[in-house]
Amino acid sequence: MAEEKKLFKVKIDNISVEVEPGTTILNAARKIGGDIVPPAMCYYSKLQGSGGKCRTCLVKVSKGSDADPRPMPKLVASCRTTVMDGMEVANITSPEVLDARKGVVEFLLLNHPLDCPVCDQAGECHLQDLSYEHGADSTRYEFKRRTFDRVDIGDKIQLHMTRCILCYRCVFTADQLTEKREHGVLGRGEAAEIGTYIQQSLDNNFIGNVIDVCPVGALTDKTFRFKNRVWFLKPVDAHRECHDPKCCGKTVLWMRGDEIFRVTARKDKYGEVEEWICDTCRFDKKEAKDWIIEGPRQIERQSVISQGHYVGVHKPKDPLVDVLDGRQPKLLLDIHNISEVNKPNVDLSKIQGPAHSDDFNKK
Amino acid sequence: MGRKLLFDKAHIEGIRYYDVYRANGGYGSAEKALKSMSPEQVLDEVKKSGLRGRGGAGFPTGMKWSFIAKPEGVPRYLVCNADESEPGTFKDRYLMEFIPHLLIEGLLISSYTLGCNSCYIYIRGEYAWIPDILEEAIADAKKNGWLGKNIQGTGFDLEIYVQRGAGAYICGEETALIESLEGKRGNPRIKPPFPAVKGLWDCPTVVNNVETLATVVPILRIGGEEYAKYGTGKSTGTKLISACGNINKPGVYEIEMNISVEEFIYSDEYCGGIPNGKRLKACIPGGSSVPILPANLLLKTAKGEPRMMTYESLSDGGFATGTMLGSGGFIVLDEDQCIVKNTLTFARFYHHESCGQCSPCREGTGWMKRVLLNIENGKGKMSDIDLLWDIQRKIEGNTICPLGDAAAWPVAAAIRHFRDEFEWHVLHPEEATKRNYGLAHYADPLEIAAPAAV
C-alpha cells in the first residue's frame, strides 16, 4: 500500500474516504456512493467548466482541513470545491444543508411548468427526481410563470425553454464537442434563455448529445416516436461499428418488440453519458439490423423509469421515506392515469421478454 | 475643516489638466516610487498605511497585492474597477472627471509595484463622456514621459487603456468584470481560482477600485505610517462619501474617518442637514446593498455610543443593529419617505441586474420584487412579509457571487427594522397608496441595555 501519491482523507457525513488531491467534494462523495451523494443538476464530469450554477449540490464544510480546521463560513458548491486533507463535510446530516437545498429546489421549480404528465422527459428527469426528494408540497409562487414557445432547432431537436433550468450543460457540449458553436445563452437574469444563432438548425454530427446532457425536458429528440412513454420501453445495450472516429458506437436502444423507438448514449447512475455518440447513430439507425444487441440495460435511477422492475435493476434504497414523513411525492405521476394508449391492467414486469405492441392490443 | 488627502487640490482651477496637476506637485509620488524605491518598498508603504479597498468589501490592499502570483514569463495585469453602479455611489466618477491625473498616477505606482505593463480601466458604459477625459489625460501623461516605454528613464514600461462597459451592474464584481473585459457576458466566475492566480486571459490579475488606486498617491507622498495616523483604528485615512437622498447638499465629500454620522449629516461642511425642516427617518450609509438603519440606530449604536463614519463603528452590532460602510454611497431618507417603496426600488434594481447564472438569485430576486410590488400596491397579505423574509434568507449565502447577498440584505434589514410599516401597508391598503407611514417611532431614543455585570 506504499503509494507514491499522498491521498487526502475526507469525511462526508461521517463516512471516511481517501481521494487524490484535486478531487472535488462531489466526486469524493460519489466515491463513497449511496445517500450521501449531493444531487447535481448542472455539474457534468465530462464537460469542462460545468458546475457551480444550480446550487443543488451545496454542502457544509464543518472542518476545512487538518492544517486549518476552521469551518467554511458559507455552504459551498460541492461540485466546484476541492477537498483538503482532513476535511469534514456534512451533507444529509446537516439540517442547514437540507434547508438550503429545499430552497434551491423551490427556486428551480418557481417558473417550472410542473406538467410532467405531458412532458417528454417524464420518467427520466433529474428535476422530477429532485423535487420528489426535496420539494415542498405546493408552490408559494403566486405570479404568472415565465413561458416560451417550443422551437425546433433543426428537424431532429426541439427546445422547450419553459422547462430549462439554465444549467449551461448544452452550451458547454456545443462548445466542446462541435466545431462551430451556434448555441448559447441569450438575455440576462430571469430573462436568460438558451438560444441559437437565428434559430439555425444545429447541424453538427455531435450536437445530438445536448439531448442527453439536458437534465430536464428542455432539449428533446424529435425523432423519438413514442414520446411520454419511456417507461413502456425496454432499454437494451447495443453497439455498432461507427465510422466517426469520435463516436464510441455504444448506445442504449429503447425498444418495444423489435422496434427501436429511440437511441441514446449509455448513462451512468448519475445520469451522465459514459461516452459520446454521433448523430448518425442517434437519429438515423433505427433498425434492429443496424445494431448488435448486448442485453438488457441496467438502470440505476430512482425516478419512475425504474418502477417497471426491469431485469437486473438495482433499486437504490430510498432514504427519503423517513425524511418525507410519508408525504406523497409531488411530481411523480401515476402513468396509468394519464396513459391513453396503454391498458392500466397490463403490468410490464409480468410480461416475459420484451413487451410488444400486441401485449397492449389485447382486450 | 477635516483634513484632505485626495481632494486637497481639487479646488484648484484647471487641476484636470496635466500642466496644472504637475505644477501642484502632481506625479511627485510616482517620481519618488519609480526612481528611489523598489516595488517591495512601495508595497511595504501600502501595507503600513492600512489602506482598505474602497470598492465595498474593505479588504486590505497591501495584502491583496502580496497575493498576486508571479510565474516566470507570464504577464500580470492591473485592472481598475470604474464600473461604479451601486445605487447611491458616485464618487469614482468625480475623481475621474475632475482629477484624472490622480488616478493615472495611482495606476502608474500600483502597476510598478505589481510588475504590470498593461493596465485597463473598466468604466461603466453610461459614463460615456468620461473615457474621453481619461484618454486625453493618458495622452498628456504619455507625452510627458509618464506612460509608454522607459518611463522617466527608469526602464519601466506601462500602457493604460480605457474599456467601456455597456450597462451591467454585475460587471463591478471583479470576475464578471474580467469576463466582460474578455468580450463575454458578465457572468461572475466560480472561485477558486482567484484572479490573483488566474484572472484576465488566465494571467495573474489585481482588480482595485478607482479610489483605492488613487489613494496610493497620497500614501507615497506622506508615507504609509503617516497615512495610518489619519482616521480611527483600522479605518485609516480618508474616505470619499457620495451623499444623496434627502439632504441639503448632496455631493461627494472626502472625510477623515474620525467624524460621527451625526456630524456628517448635519454639519454645514458636509450634507448640511435635511431640507424643509424635515426629520431624519432612516439611512443607508454604504450603498444600496448595505442594511438600512432607522434614525435612532444610525446615530447611536445599540450600546449608546455615537456612531462614527468608520468601517468598525458602522458595523457595530452586526446586522442586528448595525450596517456597513460599503462603498460609501450614503443615502438619507426623511420622514416623508416610504420604506416599502424604497425597498421595492432596490429589489427591482437587483432583479434587473442579476446575471441569471445561479438559481437562487435568478429566480429569487424577481420573486421578491413581485411580492414587494403587491405590498406597495395595496395587494399584500400579512404572510407576504414572512415569505419575503424566507426568500431573502434562502438567497443569502447560497449564490455564486455576492450580488445575491446584496439583493437579500436590503430586504432583510427593511423588514427587521420597519416591520410595522410593512404591516401597516398590508392592513391599510387604501390609505397606503395615498400617504406614507411617516416617521413613526423610528427616531425615538433607544433603551440602552445596562452592561451586564461581569
Next chain:
Amino acid sequence: MFSEEKLNKVKEIIARYPAGKQKSALIPVLHLAQEEFGGWLSSETMDYVASLLQIKPIEVYEVATFYSMFNLKPVGKYVFEVCQTGPCMLRGSDNIIDYIKKKLDISVGETTKDGLFTLKTVECLGACGYAPMMQLGKHYREHLTPEKVDAIIEECRSKAN
C-alpha cells in the same frame, strides 16, 4: 459597413489587447456599430461585427443581449433614459417620468409617432446626488424639473429640424 476611419478605430481597439485576444474588442466595437448604424444593433450589424472580430455570431448575440445599453430594436432619435432607483425616487423621479409621459403622450418603452422620442426607465446611473436625472445620448441631464424637461424637449425638436 464601417468607413475607412471607423475600421482604423477598430484596428486601434484590437491593438490594445494581446495577440489573439481580439474578442476583447467586442463591447467597444458594438458601441461603435450602434452609434454608426442608427442607434441599434440589427442581426446584420451583429453578424458584421462577428466577421470583423473573427468570432462566431452567437458570441456576439450572447453579449449584445446581456448588456442593457445595446438596443436590439430601433429606437427614437432621442432616447430619454430616466433613472428610477431609490436615491432618484427619493428626489421625485416618479413625477418626472409621469410628466414626460403626459407631455409626449407615450408610455414607458414607447416611441412618439414622429419617431423623435423614446422614453425608457433605467436603473441607477451613478448620478444619485444630482437627482432626478436622465441620460440623453452621451450625456447626463441632472437636477431635472418639469421646466428643464420642457427645455430639453424643445432643444431636441429644434436640433432635429
